[in-house]
Amino acid sequence: MGNISFEIGDHIFVIQNKLVKPMKILSIKSRRVNEVKAPDMVIRLEDNYGIPFIDYDVKIIKDHTKITYQRSDYLIEVDPDYKEATLYVHDELALKHALMNLYSSFIVHHNWGLLIHSSCAIEKGKAHIFSGQSGAGKSTAAKLSHPRELLSDEASILKITDQGVTVYNSPFNSELDSSDLEEASLASIQLLHQSLSNRREKISKSDALLQLIDKVFY
């Protein structure tokens, strides 16, 4: 029940676990680290909140002291500088979604990158992303990529700089074993649509941007 430090992407998070019910916090692939440098954010976890999942609607309220993200099964309170957050959750699903919501907001707040609904397979050291809404086939694409290694099967972490985009190993995996690789540079993004026939079409950058907007996790 003590403090646990995790490194995700370039950042270190200290988690203060005050959960009464035992819950899996992050994938076992997420790297635990010693607290050798100051954490970027301290996250306190508490349970006995709300009711089970109803829908994905998140109500966001901002004032000068804090930002809150509220769903039927979780409540996130975070300070405006994204240094400290408290997550009140109903169950393990709520905890996972709240952590992803918080992490996504954190990296956008710092203009560091994006958390995208997608799986990511590695081919010759380069990352290839398969993105789409729930049910579009992200995990299927990941499974069919075998024996290629996977960085993620549900959400990919993208660090965006002037030099390029780097994809990081995600601690938000659902079921598949992910790779021991920690990062790879982005080579392609596939936007998945269910269809009876399989084909790959190149789309314009502007259409790609528009279609990626609602694939960002929050």
Added chain:
Amino acid sequence: MKRYIQNKTYDVTRLDDEYVVLNTDNYTVTKLNGVGGFCWSLLHEEQTVDSLLEAIHKEFPEDEQPDEGEIEEFIMDLIQCELVHHVS
């Protein structure tokens, strides 16, 4: 003649010859082609349909030039997306 100008709360990204404009007030996203993006850039200052047409004629080849009706329709679309307003 009616004059139009951009609203001020937006973020624009140019990708190849196309423009993606985010309205940061109502979080709508609008995609513009090359001619549309050129008009959008000019609407940083007050423009009329005629002034836009004149500028397009100087900048683009004849087969890419819209007519007056298309420009009017384009302006109406931008107004509906709350990206441009009529200067009274």
